[in-house]
Amino acid sequence: xxxxxxxxxxxxxxxxxxxxxxxxxxxxxxxxxxxxxxxxxxxxxxxxxxxxxxxxxxxxxxxxxxxxxxxxxxxxxxxxxxxxxxxxxxxxxxxxxxxxxxxxxxxxxxxxxxxxxxxxxxxxxxxxxxxxxxxxxxxxxxxxxxxxxxxxxxxxxxx
Numbered sequence: 001x002x003x004x005x006x007x008x009x010x011x012x013x014x015x016x017x018x019x020x021x022x023x024x025x026x027x028x029x030x031x032x033x034x035x036x037x038x039x040x041x042x043x044x045x046x047x048x049x050x051x052x053x054x055x056x057x058x059x060x061x062x063x064x065x066x067x068x069x070x071x072x073x074x075x076x077x078x079x080x081x082x083x084x085x086x087x088x089x090x091x092x093x094x095x096x097x098x099x100x101x102x103x104x105x106x107x108x109x110x111x112x113x114x115x116x117x118x119x120x121x122x123x124x125x126x127x128x129x130x131x132x133x134x135x136x137x138x139x140x141x142x143x144x145x146x147x148x149x150x151x152x153x154x155x156x157x158x159x
Contacts, residue, residue: 010149019063020089024048024056029086030093032066037079065089091125098124 006014020026024046032046043053057080060066065086066079094114101110114123127136 012148019065022056022059024052025060026089026093026096028056028071029054029065029089030061032080032082032086033090033093037081038071039078039080042080060086094123094125 009015020029027046028042029095029155031042036045039053039057042048043050043100046053048056057066057068059145061068061080063085064083066080067083069081071077097110097112097114115121116123127132127138127141129136
């Protein structure tokens with residue numbers, strides 16, 4: 001049975017889920033990348049309970065994905081700005097968005113289109129070999145053991 005944490009998993013995906021795997025978290029990151037900054041904006045966009053939003057925002061700040069910045073002193077009010085760590089999730093978010101557009105589509109089509117600011121063309125994430133530059137199909141990718149698998153202790157679960 002899968003526990004509530006992934007501490008025993010030796011896997012980068014499991015470690016990532018420890019940071020962004022809670023319900024609402026990726027949607028908050030998405031909204032921050034779309035330009036939402038204030039608590040009320042996130043709440044209006046997501047329809048999320050205040051206590052849950054407070055908890056998720058605090059965790060995202062603690063994990064370094066959002067920066068909490070005071071924009072008003074009396075009373076103190078804060079906004080949440082995405083850090084570079086959050087911006088590094090854009091490719092993953094676009095992959096999830098495009099997967100949803102293809103495999104869990106809504107009746108009216110995609111709710112958002114990723115467009116290149118420079119020319120307006122559609123943006124699509126790709127698998128690219130860092131050695132030769134070739135664009136790859138998923139069948140051309142194999143996951144090999146990396147340096148993090150050396151010195152495994154017994155009881156460590158591998159995916």
